[in-house]
Amino acid sequence: MSEGKIRLYVDQPLGAGQAVRLSSDQAHYLVGVMRLAAGAVILLFNGRDGEWRATLAEAGKRGAIAVCEVETNPQTLPPDLWLVFAPIKKARTDFIVEKAVELGVRRILPVQTRHTNSERIRQDRLQAHAVEAAEQCRATFVPEVADLVPLDRLLRQWPEDRCLYWCDEAAIGQPAEITGPAGPAAILIGPEGGFSADEAAKLRGMPNLAPxxxxxxxxxxxxxxxxxxxxxxxxxxxxx
Amino acid sequence: MSEGKIRLYVDQPLGAGQAVRLSSDQAHYLVGVMRLAAGAVILLFNGRDGEWRATLAEAGKRGAIAVCEVETNPQTLPPDLWLVFAPIKKARTDFIVEKAVELGVRRILPVQTRHTNSERIRQDRLQAHAVEAAEQCRATFVPEVADLVPLDRLLRQWPEDRCLYWCDEAAIGQPAEITGPAGPAAILIGPEGGFSADEAAKLRGMPNLAPxxxxxxxxxxxxxxxxxxxxxxxxxxxxx
Structure with a gap:
């Protein structure tokens, strides 16, 4: 039933009869690009209230209002998996965020390591990528993309119950097996240059590490x- | 030992003492871009004879000759897995080829389906991508990228002993499990619009299909x- 319909993320409450003002970009897309008019049906989700079928009540190029009718998919959370990674070149970083959302993670945490190229990231741009990926893959949840944080600090505050999977190149040749228990987990992907000796030593000392x-x-x-x-x-x- | 060295694919025999003339593009890259001179050490592989450490004997911007010294990695084949996919947008098709080589497949077969957008592919460009990916990921083998073939024809000639994994959207919600036996296999990825009803029926009739x-x-x-x-x-x- 939701096949083929345009699916948009909004940051407003959704529920039966709820009117939702779309952003001007969204209005432009729906009306200017996709040629929808009042009465057209779209799908909305906000990451909290499930997915709703909504009808365009007003449809101008600069503004559009959609009214929610019926819930088409219940709210679901992806499992409690974080992706922690050292940002790489722009296109590949975008790609990692897109794919992490499709495959299903709860949080995306870019980390600064000794060998990370970028000193900063455009968190807002990456978050927008995550939203777009969620719109595409029919997820009802959008993972938060956190701001860049130094690896040291992240490890110091690491939650005791969260298993940390380290894709260590030293493990090459071992069987590709998830050896940690079910429950909260994170995947850590180092920079292209690998971790520094210091960082690797710190990682090996983590109590809940799984190579x-x-x-x-x-x-x-x-x-x-x-x-x-x-x-x-x-x-x-x-x-x- | 092979860390950090430039690694190039060549289409010539490799062996102790063997002199290899590099292509003019490779010579330009080594000498013009990477500033290597005679005496510099690189790594060569050709997809058949393993990986060899070689020394530049002549190094000009238009021509370079390297002499093989010692085998640094034996020839290895990836397992007998094919990737069969309907080409999509250029950047994403390039991406599929790059990733398939890194993850390890034996052959890459683009197929034409009812809903495939592209009528043709640039096989030579995709093959070059496969070579580049093999250079990067230190594989000694480069999968062949076949020319675009109609899905119908491929299925008619399908080898009896090759399990065909179909990532069917109808299987959504089933456990993500490889249920087929060990041995020759292929993964089939449909076009963004999905397979036609005809094609789906034909696929469901294949004796060695595994959703x-x-x-x-x-x-x-x-x-x-x-x-x-x-x-x-x-x-x-x-x-x-």
Missing amino acids: LSLGPRILRADTAALAAITLWQARHGDWR | LSLGPRILRADTAALAAITLWQARHGDWR
């Missing part, structure tokens, strides 16, 4: 992120 | 390709 091998070839950071999320999802996540 | 679910969200074709290869590799491939 994860990803086959005999050297994967790029973006490939490693996707493969690791896939394996975890199939073992402990909502792909089971 | 594969990839979680509750709708994955883009490129994401599905990567996730499916990952699951197969961890179950039956060289990631075990």
